[in-house]
Amino acid sequence: xxxxxxxxxxxxxxxxxxxxxxxxxxxxxxxxxxxxxxxxxxxxxxxxxxxxxxxxxxxxxxxxxxxxxxxxxxxxxxxxxxxxxxxxxxxxxxxxxxxxxxxxxxxxxxxxxxxxxxxxxxxxxxxxxxxxxxxxxxxxxxxxxxxxxxxxxxxxxxxxxxxxxxxxxxxxxxxxxxxxxxxxxxxxxxxxxxxxxxxxxxxxxxxxxxxxxxxxxxxxxxxxxxxxxxxxxxxxxxxxxxxxxxxxxxxxxxxxxxxxxxxxxxxxxxxxxxxxxxxxxxxxxxxxxxxxxxxxxxxxxxxxxxxxxxxxxxxxxxxxxxxxxxxxxxxxxxxxxxxxxxxxxxxxxxxxxxxxxxxxxxxxxxxxxxxxxxxxxxxxxxxxxxxxxxxxxxxxxxxxxxxxxxxxxxxxxxxxxxxxxxxxxxxxxxxxxxxxxxxxxxxxxxxxxxxxxxxxxxxxxxxxxxxxxxxxxxxxxxxxxxxxxxxxxxxxxxxxxxxxxx
Numbered sequence: 458x459x460x461x462x463x464x465x466x467x468x469x470x471x472x473x474x475x476x477x478x479x480x481x482x483x484x485x486x487x488x489x490x491x492x493x494x495x496x497x498x499x500x501x502x503x504x505x506x507x508x509x510x511x512x513x514x515x516x517x518x519x520x521x522x523x524x525x526x527x528x529x530x531x532x533x534x535x536x537x538x539x540x541x542x543x544x545x546x547x548x549x550x551x552x553x554x555x556x557x558x559x560x561x562x563x564x565x566x567x568x569x570x571x572x573x574x575x576x577x578x579x580x581x582x583x584x585x586x587x588x589x590x591x592x593x594x595x596x597x598x599x600x601x602x603x604x605x606x607x608x609x610x611x612x613x614x615x616x617x618x619x620x621x622x623x624x625x626x627x628x629x630x631x632x633x634x635x636x637x638x639x640x641x642x643x644x645x646x647x648x649x650x651x652x653x654x655x656x657x658x659x660x661x662x663x664x665x666x667x668x669x670x671x672x673x674x675x676x677x678x679x680x681x682x683x684x685x686x687x688x689x690x691x692x693x694x695x696x697x698x699x700x701x702x703x704x705x706x707x708x709x710x711x712x713x714x715x716x717x718x719x720x721x722x723x724x725x726x727x728x729x730x731x732x733x734x735x736x737x738x739x740x741x742x743x744x745x746x747x748x749x750x751x752x753x754x755x756x757x758x759x760x761x762x763x764x765x766x767x768x769x770x771x772x773x774x775x776x777x778x779x780x781x782x783x784x785x786x787x788x789x790x791x792x793x794x795x796x797x798x799x800x801x802x803x804x805x806x807x808x809x810x811x812x813x814x815x816x817x818x819x820x821x822x823x824x825x826x827x828x829x830x831x832x833x834x835x836x837x838x839x840x841x842x843x844x845x846x847x848x849x850x851x852x853x854x855x856x857x858x859x860x861x862x863x864x865x866x867x868x869x870x871x872x873x874x875x876x877x878x879x880x881x882x883x884x885x886x887x888x889x890x891x892x893x894x895x896x897x898x899x900x901x902x903x904x905x906x907x908x909x910x911x912x913x914x915x916x917x918x919x920x921x922x923x924x925x926x927x928x929x930x931x932x933x934x935x936x937x938x939x940x941x942x943x944x945x946x947x948x949x950x951x952x953x954x955x956x957x958x959x
Contacts, residue, residue, distance in 0.1 A: 463494040466800055470499075474506055482506070483532035484797040487562070492801065503536055517541035519551055526554050534558040549579035553588070560592055563922070568592065583613055590619070594626055595924055602626045610636075614643065617653030617660075621846060624660035632668055637661070655684045659846040666844070671946040678844050679950070685846075686856040693854075693863045700814060700867050702772065706779055707817025709878050715784050715821040723795065724826040725906060726819060727808040730868055731852060732841035733833040734888035736924060739808040741899055742906070744913040744920045747803040752924070754807040756794045757815055760787055779821065788822040804906065811851075813868060816875040820882070827906050828879070830872065833888040836955055839865065840944035843951070858954040866959050895936045 473482030545551035556571035590605035606623035658681035665674035743750025854860035
């Protein structure tokens with residue numbers, strides 16, 4: 458049976474290469490090699506393809522390696538580097554680029570080795586150090602991360618992002634910690650730009666919260682949010698319109714008409730509000746040997762963006778006028794993308810919180826997929842969003858309490874409707890239940906996903922996969938309850954907004 462799966466994947470690989478989908482084909486080839494399937498034959502096929510496409514030739518070219526990385530062709534970059542490793546190993550930049558390729562491909566040990574080699578060759582290169590520092594934070598090696606953050610701090614004290622990331626990695630035991638004093642002085646430095654100031658204000662807010670100096674913490678959080686909000690635009694009317702449109706066009710009757718006859722869906726969708734506990738749930742599930750942790754997969758958003766209309770809000774046709782043909786196309790796109798991550802594991806998680814908007818689309822394309830809706834005490838969830846710095850600008854609502862209220866109301870109403878339509882098909886996981894009785898709630902989640910208990914679940918915090926969310930450091934700890942009712946310490950500032958949450 459397994460050989461049939463591999464044989465089918467080999468055929469898919471050859472089709473992708475024939476259709477000039479080189480990066481996709483090589484991702485599949487890479488997986489087959491890791492499964493030790495026809496390794497020599499596939500290596501020869503890879504080499505032949507890369508020579509034909511002039512990716513590898515007799516004259517190694519660093520600019521070509523850099524271009525592949527910039528274009529997110531990480532497997533091509535990996536094999537270009539490997540084919541010319543003797544030449545490239547003399548260059549810190551080439552080693553750094555190759556480390557990035559291996560990191561993106563989740564080949565953590567090789568990424569570590571290449572990054573370390575790059576630093577040995579060019580120890581004062583801050584660009585390399587910054588990437589390496591966040592890499593170590595993402596895999597939970599906090600000691601190495603702190604070492605790199607401190608190096609950067611000493612060489613570039615104005616780097617606000619570095620201060621914030623350091624504050625997420627180390628523990629502060631007293632109010633007169635030298636790093637706190639350093640940032641308190643730095644925040645008044647006229648050379649700081651707005652983005653640097655925002656990062657440092659978030660860092661100080663978080664540190665003073667952990668040290669239970671809540672008044673100072675609240676002041677810094679407010680400064681950080683006000684400045685961040687002033688540079689972003691949140692369009693509440695657009696969000697409301699999209700939500701209403703989806704719910705209208707994906708009613709139960711329509712979904713039943715659209716549903717594809719697919720019995721074996723591999724998708725585990727973990728969704729909800731940001732900072733609700735979705736990362737923790739994924740970390741638990743991905744500790745199971747039958748589950749591949751996909752992280753926040755952009756596949757749904759990418760598909761919708763690439764199929765937008767040409768006028769107005771440019772809404773994708775699949776949302777305005779959903780048809781079985783469009784659903785079939787979406788299904789194929791999403792599944793092909795999953796297979797490039799992993800084609801062997803029974804399940805793959807997709808932990809994009811905002812997928813709650815697309816449950817109608819998900820249930821049309823993947824009727825048997827598992828959906829885990831993670832909820833948390835609304836006041837704690839609200840506060841956790843307000844105090845967080847999100848690495849990209851997708852959460853534009855997150856820095857203004859009124860906007861957070863608006864987004865919360867859209868989310869709550871959307872989930873009420875999906876809950877009525879799919880009550881037995883969505884597992885409601887309460888963060889507080891998980892914290893209160895970890896093993897029991899974990900077993901409930903596994904049972905919903907048709908997975909047996911595995912002792913790895915007990916030690917989810919030892920799972921070394923890359924985690925790129927705000928919670929990357931927190932999920933390396935054993936389960937704790939200190940964040941429950943954390944909003945109370947900021948009651949005066951936030952409570953007036955809670956009455957507007959419906």
